[in-house]
Amino acid sequence: MKAGTPLPTSPGNSMACHGYEAEGSKVNRPAGEMLTWKFVAPNVHDFVWAADPQYKHISKKVRDGLVLHAFYKISAEHLTKQYEALSAPAKSRYGNKAENFITAYQKEWDSVLVLASKAIPYMDKTFGYYPYKQYSFIQGGDGGMEYPMATLLKGAGEDVVIHEWMHSWYQMMMGTNESLYPWMDEGFTTFAEDRVKAFVHQSTGFIHAGSYGGYFALVKSGVEEPLSTHADHFDSRFGYSTSSYSKGAVFLEQLGYIIGADNRDKLLLEYYRKYRFKHPELNDFIRLAEGVSGIQLDWYPQFFVNSTKTIDYGIDSLWQENGKIKIRLRNAGKVPMPIDLMLTFKDGTKHLAYIPQYLMFGSKPVEDATVPRSLHEAWRWTHPNYVLEVEGKLNELKLIEIDPTRRMADVDRSNNKLELMW
Numbered sequence: 001m002k003a004g005t006p007l008p009t010s011p012g013n014s015m016a017c018h019g020y021e022a023e024g025s026k027v028n029r030p031a032g033e034m035l036t037w038k039f040v041a042p043n044v045h046d047f048v049w050a051a052d053p054q055y056k057h058i059s060k061k062v063r064d065g066l067v068l069h070a071f072y073k074i075s076a077e078h079l080t081k082q083y084e085a086l087s088a089p090a091k092s093r094y095g096n097k098a099e100n101f102i103t104a105y106q107k108e109w110d111s112v113l114v115l116a117s118k119a120i121p122y123m124d125k126t127f128g129y130y131p132y133k134q135y136s137f138i139q140g141g142d143g144g145m146e147y148p149m150a151t152l153l154k155g156a157g158e159d160v161v162i163h164e165w166m167h168s169w170y171q172m173m174m175g176t177n178e179s180l181y182p183w184m185d186e187g188f189t190t191f192a193e194d195r196v197k198a199f200v201h202q203s204t205g206f207i208h209a210g211s212y213g214g215y216f217a218l219v220k221s222g223v224e225e226p227l228s229t230h231a232d233h234f235d236s237r238f239g240y241s242t243s244s245y246s247k248g249a250v251f252l253e254q255l256g257y258i259i260g261a262d263n264r265d266k267l268l269l270e271y272y273r274k275y276r277f278k279h280p281e282l283n284d285f286i287r288l289a290e291g292v293s294g295i296q297l298d299w300y301p302q303f304f305v306n307s308t309k310t311i312d313y314g315i316d317s318l319w320q321e322n323g324k325i326k327i328r329l330r331n332a333g334k335v336p337m338p339i340d341l342m343l344t345f346k347d348g349t350k351h352l353a354y355i356p357q358y359l360m361f362g363s364k365p366v367e368d369a370t371v372p373r374s375l376h377e378a379w380r381w382t383h384p385n386y387v388l389e390v391e392g393k394l395n396e397l398k399l400i401e402i403d404p405t406r407r408m409a410d411v412d413r414s415n416n417k418l419e420l421m422w
């Protein structure tokens with residue numbers, strides 16, 4: 001759906017000022033006082049329409065067949081009130097001056113299409129080609145709300161701009177039932193938002209730390225409910241939102257740990273290709289993930305979606321036996337997972353011992369070709385302990401760590417790492 005600008009206030013207004021006609025095309029103005037605009041939107045399941053005589057309208061063609069629009073107004077009086085309502089630390093970020101807040105607010109809106117044009121090549125490539133001819137960032141509503149081809153935003157901060165636009169994939173194109181699978185919209189969108197922001201800033205490191213932190217706080221809070229809970233049936237707002245946004249994002253990043261990050265990324269594109277405009281459900285996604293990775297995954301949502309069971313693996317003990325290093329690992333949690341165990345030796349060399357989880361009936365491909373990897377016998381989910389055998393001398397070992405990438409949502413990482421002080 002397009003967001004409309006107001007009708008001309010006088011018959012003398014040129015229709016070209018509305019900016020919706022194709023460039024260079026001639027607009028025929030009918031006779032009479034009234035004008036009728038007809039909007040057509042293919043493949044949408046919702047719509048939004050906005051109008052305000054004071055909107056400033058900017059647009060930018062960002063690639064063939066895609067024009068972005070922004071509609072906003074800067075009201076000093078309104079923004080001063082918003083500034084006055086800020087907390088003291090928030091005010092200090094603006095040098096305790098309302099005019100700085102207003103300037104920053106305006107700058108965000110003025111540059112929203114620049115940000116959007118930086119992001120779109122990565123979004124197309126990573127999550128599937130944005131197929132509509134336009135997208136509009138419209139000032140309105142509260143916070144940010146997603147619609148097909150548009151969003152209503154209070155401010156144009158980077159987080160909310162990217163988040164709402166990514167909903168074009170995870171809600172608008174997929175059309176998943178958000179009451180039943182709120183985390184497949186908000187969680188997938190949060191995951192994608194982190195990826196897009198990392199691309200825009202070229203940042204490295206663990207870009208989903210915020211989502212993992214949210215999930216761990218949820219576990220500690222004691223109010224966690226399974227992701228499979230209907231969106232309207234959560235007992236608390238915190239339980240709903242942290243499950244949907246944070247745990248939902250963790251679900252996808254952790255899936256990359258299980259099947260391999262490259263497979264997970266292939267899966268996202270395949271999901272787009274096969275299921276956009278089809279209203280997929282969780283099982284569709286899991287079956288597709290199994291097909292892409294060759295790994296059985298029925299157990300993953302059983303534990304991570306349908307229950308609130310948590311993950312906790314730890315290093316139990318290690319010793320030398322028959323010229324080999326033996327390491328006993330312990331599953332102190334309730335969710336079985338595959339294990340990446342990184343060994344770092346005194347000379348700086350690394351070795352990754354990979355233990356698939358039995359229920360996977362398969363193993364992920366090597367993710368980092370620069371580190372040698374040994375594939376070990378699968379860990380049966382019924383067994384609390386596992387003894388691993390690797391080549392090497394114990395007294396040359398410096399560090400062992402379960403999942404150094406931190407993608408496995410282990411709720412107690414204090415027992416994941418062991419530094420040997422020989």
Ligand SMILES: [Zn+2]
Nearest residue numbers: 163167186189
């Ligand atoms: Zn959202």
